[in-house]
Every structure is written in C-alpha cells, then in structure tokens.
C-alpha cells in the first residue's frame with residue numbers, strides 16, 4: 217500500500233545542464249526546508265486540534281483592526297448556517313406535501329408555504345453571501361496592512377549587528393512571507409466556518425430523519441477527506457524536494473530579462489546557454505508534474521470508489537428504512553438532498569483547513585520574526601547628545617562581527633573634533649568601513665567606548681546620535697522614486713522644500729544634469745517605469761552628495777566618495793568636503809584610498825588589520841622613515857611619476873554632439 221505511506225522527499229535527478237552550470241544541484245540557504253516536517257506530519261486530527269487556536273489568532277487581529285466588521289462577518293456566517301438548515305427543512309416540507317395523498321392542486325397548495333419559506337431562505341443566503349463579500353473587502357486590506365506595517369516597522373529598527381547574524385537575518389526575512397497569511401487564513405476560515413455551519417445543519421436534519429444517516433454521511437466523507445490530505449501531502453513533499461530546482465531555473469533565467477546583462481547575452485551567446493538550460497531543467501520538472509498527476513488520479517479513484525461504496529450503502533440504508541422502517545418517501549428525498557449537499561460542504565472544509573494549516577506556519581514565522589526583531593531593536597530613549605557640533609571619541613574600541621572568528625577592530629582610540637577633516641586610510645579589509653559604522657552609531661563596540669560630546673553611544677538616545685550624522689558611501693542607494701525625492705530622502709522627516717533640493721544639487725554639481733533630463737526633477741530613478749531614467753555611476757555619486765548636503769548635519773561620514781567620479785569631479789569633491797568644515801562646527805570623517813586627497817586632512821589615522829598603527833598630519837606621517845603611510849603614499853605617487861611625460865591637461869566637460 218504505497219499510497220498510505222508518508223510521502224518521500226527524494227531529490228530530483230541532476231540534469232545535464234545542472235551538472236554543467238552548477239556541478240550538481242544548486243542549493244539554497246532555504247527558509248522552506250523547515251516547513252517540510254510539519255507539513256508532512258499533517259493529518260486530519262492535527263488540523264482539527266489546531267483549528268480553534270488558529271481561529272483565535274485570526275479573530276484577535278481582526279478584532280483589533282475592525283471589531284465592527286468582524287462582528288458583522290461572524291453574525292452573517294451564523295445567519296447563513298441557519299438559512300441552510302431552514303432551506304433543508306423547507307425542502308422536507310415541500311416533499312412531504314408533494315408525496316401526500318390527494319389531488320395535485322391540493323398538494324401544490326399545501327407545498328406553497330414551504331416553497332415560499334425555502335425561496336426566502338435561499339434569497340437570504342444570497343444576500344448574506346453579498347454582505348460577507350462586502351465586509352471581507354473592508355476587513356482584509358486592513359489586516360494585511362496592519363501585519364505588513366508591523367513587520368516593516370520592526371525591520372527598520374533592528375540593530376545592524378543583529379542583521380549581520382545569519383540566523384537572525386534568516387528568521388527575520390522568513391517573517392515576510394507571513395505578512396499576508398492572516399488575510400488568507402481569515403479568508404479560509406470564513407469558508408471553513410460557513411462549511412461547518414452548513415454541514416452541521418445538514419447533519420441535524422439527517423439526524424432528525426434517522427440517526428443512522430449521520431453515520432452514513434461520515435462514511436461517505438471520510439475517504440474524500442483522506443484523499444484530499446494524501447494529495448496535499450504528496451504535493452508538499454514534492455514542492456519541498458523540488459524547491460531548489462525551481463529556484464535554480466528562476467535564478468538562471470532572470471539575467472535574460474536584465475538590461476545590464478544584454479551585451480554578454482548577445483556577444484558571448486550566454487542567452488542560448490541559459491535558454492537551453494531552462495528547457496533541459498524544465499523537462500525534468502515536467503516529469504515530476506506528470507508523476508504527481510498520475511498519483512493523484514490513482515488516489516482519486518481509490519477515494520471515489522470508497523466514497524461511492526459508502527454512498528451506495530447509504531442509499532441501501534435509505535431503501536431499507538423506506539421499505540422496512542416506515543420512513544416516508546418525502547423524508548428519504550430530503551435525506552438524499554442533504555447527503556449530496558453535505559458532501560460538497562465537506563470538501564470545502566477539508567481543502568480550506570489544509571490551506572489554513574499551511575498559512576499558520578507562515579504566520580508563526582511572522583510572529584516569531586516580529587518578536588525577535590523587537591528583542592534586537594535599537595533601544596528607544598536614553599540621553600540626548602548635548603551641544604552644537606559633535607566631538608566623537610573612541611577609546612580602546614574593539615569590534616567583532618557576529619559569527620566572525622577574529623576582531624575586525626582591536627583597541628582603536630581616536631577623536632573626531634568639530635570643524636575638522638579626519639581621514640582613515642589602510643589596505644582593503646583593514647577595518648575602515650567598520651570603524652565608520654561604529655562612529656555613526658550603527659554598531660555598538662564589543663568592548664571599549666564610543667562617545668558623542670561625552671555621552672556614550674550605548675546610553676545615548678540613538679535617534680539623537682543618528683540625527684547628528686550624514687552618510688555618503690561609495691554605493692549610493694538609488695531609491696525607486698523621483699530624483700527630487702532621492703535628494704529629499706536625506707532628511708525625509710521634514711517637508712520637501714524644492715528650493716533646498718536645488719541648492720544642494722547645485723553644490724553637488726548635479727543640478728544641471730538633473731534639469732536636463734526629459735522630466736527633470738520628476739524623473740524616476742528606475743528604468744522600465746514611465747519617466748524612468750538611468751543615471752551614470754558618477755551622476756549617482758553626485759546625487760548622493762546632494763542628499764548628504766540636503767541633510768546638512770554636523771558629522772559627515774564619507775566612505776570612498778569619489779570611486780565613480782572623473783578626475784576633475786574628484787578634485788572638486790575633496791575641495792568641497794574641506795569647505796564644509798569652514799564653519800568650525802561641521803566635521804568630516806573621510807575614508808579613501810586616494811592618498812593625495814588625505815594630504816590636506818587635519819589628522820590621518822592609518823589602520824592595519826583592525827588596529828591604528830600611525831596617526832598625525834600628512835607631513836608628520838611622511839616624516840616617519842619606513843612608515844606604513846609613507847610607504848603607501850610613495851607607492852601610489854610612483855604610479856603617476858612614471859607615466860607623467862609633461863604637463864597633464866584635464867579635458868573640459870564634453871560639449872553636446874549636436
């Protein structure tokens with residue numbers, strides 16, 4: 217009896233393309249894996265036991281969002297169940313009248329009241345159905361929105377160090393799939409509850425006709441239920457085993473639609489390779505679909521045969537009751553009608569309960585994610601940072617990333633005074649970006665202290681720390697919104713003042729570029745949308761500068777700001793960073809590999825393997841014989857020295873071709 221066994225999760229075979237492209241299966245760090253066991257353990261009883269608890273969760277959320285809509289929904293469903301019972305009783309009344317003795321006109325007259333009440337019950341059911349649809353349309357979006365908002369708000373407040381922890385990150389991201397589960401569970405629960413109500417009504421009517429008929433109904437329903445659960449479990453097992461395969465096809469074919477992959481897709485013929493692989497892997501998946509289809513057909517035959525046999529037995533029972541038990545023909549007619557309807561309700565209840573069970577797993581993930589996110593949230597409250605300008609002091613600061621085997625920073629001490637440019641230099645991986653994140657208050661040190669105007673960041677109101685900082689990084693975040701909004705988002709908490717956006721763009725030397733775009737400031741920074749534009753890397757970097765200038769805070773943390781800039785723009789950028797400190801209050805923490813730019817910094821800290829190994833002005837550091845900074849500087853300078861053959865002329869901005 218292969219069909220009765222727990223479905224297996226045998227891995228799909230490796231296709232030729234997978235072998236060529238991935239050297240075997242392409243496996244993901246998958247969130248789905250954890251669902252396999254609960255889903256495969258799913259049985260009718262486990263679902264039935266969990267149903268009240270699931271309903272309670274949904275009802276709690278629905279009551280919080282719109283108690284009136286929930287009350288109407290519950291009331292309408294109860295009334296709908298009553299109408300079903302009423303309809304069955306009316307049908308019985310009609311049949312009793314029609315099967316009685318006497319002339320046809322009398323029989324029809326006697327049946328009329330039951331006929332009218334049945335019609336009224338049917339009309340009421342339709343109206344109640346409409347009311348349920350209307351209330352659902354009001355309640356569902358509210359619930360979905362509330363869940364999403366709670367999730368996004370939580371995600372925006374999680375400490376960055378927690379986000380670095382793979383396990384936490386995985387659990388948090390899994391929660392996303394549960395944000396619309398409550399809505400789907402509510403939807404299914406409406407079906408389940410109304411199905412159960414109608415089923416109960418049918419069972420009560422059958423019991424009133426003869427108690428054996430309820431048993432017959434259970435016998436008819438049981439194989440159907442079994443069949444539905446077996447098919448569902450097999451589908452889950454297959455989905456689980458094939459999820460990596462499905463995702464691998466998605467990952468592989470995604471670049472075909474991307475504009476930035478276009479040249480290699482065409483010139484190297486990569487598109488052909490990807491399309492062939494998609495076809496090859498698709499053929500393997502098609503075989504699995506065929507296998508599922510065949511298995512489902514066999515299960516259906518078994519379930520239908522068992523259910524059909526039970527139905528024959530039920531009708532035999534009715535026959536016997538008619539012949540030997542004295543049951544009136546009208547009652548038998550009502551019983552046939554009730555059995556037919558009840559089987560339909562049962563199918564609905566089984567299918568919708570299966571959905572609810574699956575969704576409840578995702579909902580649990582969302583609740584766990586929100587709880588976990590709250591545990592790792594940036595604390596609110598604390599001491600505000602006092603005074604104008606900021607003096608950031610790091611004392612013996614060490615920092616280790618979650619799960620890392622060694623410290624990224626070791627006992628670092630430095631000061632960023634107001635009105636100064638402080639530069640951080642060092643080889644790749646020496647800890648500059650990590651240090652900048654600690655200065656910004658994004659990470660808390662593993663040991664040591666970071667303080668803002670004497671207030672330790674750990675005890676400070678973190679909002680007040682963030683409120684003093686403007687960030688400018690190498691990879692400027694291109695938000696999917698207008699270019700204007702992309703500048704304004706630097707300080708999105710205050711209303712957008714177009715004049716100020718323009719002024720910031722002017723200072724960042726990007727105003728003309730934006731204003732010459734076909735839709736100017738209203739261009740959308742996302743290709744593929746109406747008014748969409750694609751800015752170059754250097755243009756984005758300038759938009760990033762405009763964003764930081766618009767924010768206009770006392771401490772500017774600038775990480776490799778010129779990577780995408782041409783030489784002229786690079787020189788102008790470093791000059792303008794220096795100008796920022798002219799007010800004696802604004803300071804700049806500058807991270808760069810261009811050592812010519814650090815020469816004018818007020819103080820330079822040289823990092824090596826997470827430690828500060830030298831510090832001072834350019835002049836002082838260059839005076840250290842065999843110094844690290846001097847070595848790096850001379851190495852960089854020598855590249856220019858060997859290639860310079862005369863005066864170098866930086867070409868002027870290109871004029872338009874037309």
Ligand SMILES: Nc1ncnc2c1ncn2[C@@H]1O[C@H](COP(=O)(O)OP(=O)(O)OP(=O)(O)O)[C@@H](O)[C@H]1O
Pocket residue numbers: 380617618620624642643644645646647648649650651
């Ligand atoms: N999110 C992270 N999780 C774990 N380790 C990290 C993480 N980010 C950086 N590291 C490690 O911390 C060390 C310092 O990295 P960091 O990015 O601060 O160096 P950097 O000096 O800014 O390098 P670059 O000049 O290449 O930008 C490196 O060994 C790096 O591998």
